[in-house]
Amino acid sequence: xxxxxxxxVIFDLDGTxxxxxxxxxxxxxxxxxxxxxxxxSRETINDILGNGLSIMEIMIPQNMENRNSLIQKGREIxxxxxQRFQQEQLKPFPYTWxxxxxxxxxxxxxxxxxxxxxxxxxxxxxxxxxxPLEVIVTKEDVSRLKPAPDIIxxxxxxxxxxxxxxxxxxxxxxxxxxxx
Numbered sequence: 203x204x205x206x207x208x209x210x211v212i213f214d215l216d217g218t219x220x221x222x223x224x225x226x227x228x229x230x231x232x233x234x235x236x237x238x239x240x241x242x243s244r245e246t247i248n249d250i251l252g253n254g255l256s257i258m259e260i261m262i263p264q265n266m267e268n269r270n271s272l273i274q275k276g277r278e279i280x281x282x283x284x285q286r287f288q289q290e291q292l293k294p295f296p297y298t299w300x301x302x303x304x305x306x307x308x309x310x311x312x313x314x315x316x317x318x319x320x321x322x323x324x325x326x327x328x329x330x331x332x333x334p335l336e337v338i339v340t341k342e343d344v345s346r347l348k349p350a351p352d353i354i355x356x357x358x359x360x361x362x363x364x365x366x367x368x369x370x371x372x373x374x375x376x377x378x379x380x381x382x
Contacts, residue, residue, distance in 0.1 A: 210363040211305055212354055214372035215316035219298050220326065223248070230257060233279045237272050287375035288322075294331055302333055313337040313357040315370070315380075317347045337361050349379035 216222040227244050234241035240263050242250075250257050258273045266272065305312050312335045313324065320340045326332040337360040344352040354370055361368070370381035 207367055207371075208360070208365035208369065209309055210311040210313060210361045210369075212313040212315050212357050212361075212368060212370045214370075214374070214377050215314050215323065215332075217316055217373035218303075218371055219314070219332065219354070220292055220375075221295050221296060222292050225287045227278060228291070229283055229287050232283055233258075233276045234261075236279050237276050239272070288325065292331060299333060302335070311336050311361045311363060312377075313339065313361050315339045315348075315357040316355040317341045317353070349376040351380050354380055 213219050216226075227247050229252055230247055231241040239262070242257070246261070247257065248259055258276045262269050262272055262276075302312055314335055314337070316323070316339070320338070320342055323332070323338055326369065327334055337350055339353050339357040339360065341347055341353070344350075345357055346352045348354075355365075357366055358365055368376070372381060373380065
């Protein structure tokens with residue numbers, strides 16, 4: 203094994219710091235029920251989320267009549283329900299705050315590199331679900347999303363840390379690809 207001088211830890215957000223996967227699955231079930239389709243299994247949703255693909259476009263068959271209008275209706279329902287899910291169901295994983303504080307005490311820089319939106323993260327911080335970190339890079343900050351490494355590289359740049367002094371923590375196959 204090789205030892206590194208750890209200067210920074212960069213985290214994915216959803217499914218890593220914030221327990222959003224279970225609430226998100228509940229959201230998908232409600233959307234599919236409202237548009238009159240059988241909801242996909244949780245395993246299917248987890249596989250799709252791990253690949254960064256659009257659930258509605260993958261799960262609604264190409265040859266289905268009114269496919270485009272079902273996708274649009276599903277998105278509208280999702281936008282309507284998402285605020286409620288954020289307010290009522292999102293929470294940090296156990297020990298998230300403690301780990302982030304320990305890193306801060308040890309003078310290890312902390313960053314988030316997420317495909318989420320900046321407004322979503324600001325809301326999490328405002329509601330006390332996430333402490334403010336040194337750097338947060340979102341999909342608005344880069345042209346290519348994970349599995350491209352751009353979001354992590356931008357986070358490293360803003361932290362002023364070389365890749366050799368950092369680790370990336372995520373929960374999905376695209377996080378592993380981006381981190382490598």
